[in-house]
Amino acid sequence: MLPLHDTQVRLVLLGHVTTRLAEARPDELDAVGIGNDQLDRLRQLSALDLNRLAAMRTLTIGISLDGEALQAGLRAVALVKEAKALEAYFIRQGASTRLMSALFKIRRKLTLKLRRDLGVCRPSGRVPLPDFATRERIHRVWRSIADPAPRVRYYQLHQAFLHLPIAVLEVVVRDFEEDT
Numbered sequence: 001m002l003p004l005h006d007t008q009v010r011l012v013l014l015g016h017v018t019t020r021l022a023e024a025r026p027d028e029l030d031a032v033g034i035g036n037d038q039l040d041r042l043r044q045l046s047a048l049d050l051n052r053l054a055a056m057r058t059l060t061i062g063i064s065l066d067g068e069a070l071q072a073g074l075r076a077v078a079l080v081k082e083a084k085a086l087e088a089y090f091i092r093q094g095a096s097t098r099l100m101s102a103l104f105k106i107r108r109k110l111t112l113k114l115r116r117d118l119g120v121c122r123p124s125g126r127v128p129l130p131d132f133a134t135r136e137r138i139h140r141v142w143r144s145i146a147d148p149a150p151r152v153r154y155y156q157l158h159q160a161f162l163h164l165p166i167a168v169l170e171v172v173v174r175d176f177e178e179d180t
Contacts, residue, residue, distance in 0.1 A: 001062040010061045011054035018042045018050075086151055091115055093158055094122050094165030103151050127167045134161075138172045 004010055021029060021039055029039060045053065053059065087104050097108040106114075115122060129135065141160045145153045157169050 001064045003060055003062040005057075007051075007055045010059075011051055013061055014042070014050055014054050086155065088114070088118065089155070090151075090166055091118055092120055094120070094167045095154075096167040096170055099154070099166065099170045103154065122165075122167070127165065127171060129168065129171060130164065134164075135172050135176075137161075138169060139176045142173050142176065 004013070017032070017034070018039070021032070021034060022043065024039075026036070029036060034042075042050075054061075083104070087100075087106070090100060090103070091111065091114045095103075097111045100106045100111040101108065114120075130138075138157070138161060142153070142157055145156050147153055147156065154166060154169065154173075157173070158164075158166050161169060
């Protein structure tokens with residue numbers, strides 16, 4: 001358990017515990033170390049008295065965390081952060097609204113807003129395609145990428161052709177897949 005020393009945090013937690021445990025079962029009260037009579041007395045305290053109680057250092061108030069749940073939460077946060085970074089990368093590198101919708105489930109209006117927010121200008125209409133030899137190289141690289149995740153595949157493809165916008169790569173890949 002991590003002891004908490006900040007009076008304001010302790011006050012908030014005491015208020016929360018008092019409210020939360022108002023409908024608690026006796027076994028829940030026992031689990032947190034509070035008896036029915038103590039809960040009744042806590043609920044009767046004025047705000048000033050509750051503040052005084054929170055300021056008492058003899059009362060240990062602390063938190064404990066579920067390590068496995070914390071680890072799962074940290075992984076989830078990292079995945080969201082990675083997805084948002086990849087989303088911004090695709091916007092900056094000229095991905096079409098169609099591709100953003102397919103890969104990130106982002107609607108057209110949000111893609112356009114993100115472009116504006118990031119200062120990305122992208123001409124409307126069909127993008128000009130590279131020469132035939134470059135398109136062939138794009139096809140070969142696309143086929144060689146083993147990762148099944150489309151986001152990762154497009155990212156890796158773009159890493160091989162940094163001089164081309166992702167929208168160009170998308171059209172070349174789509175044309176290639178329609179021909180096969």
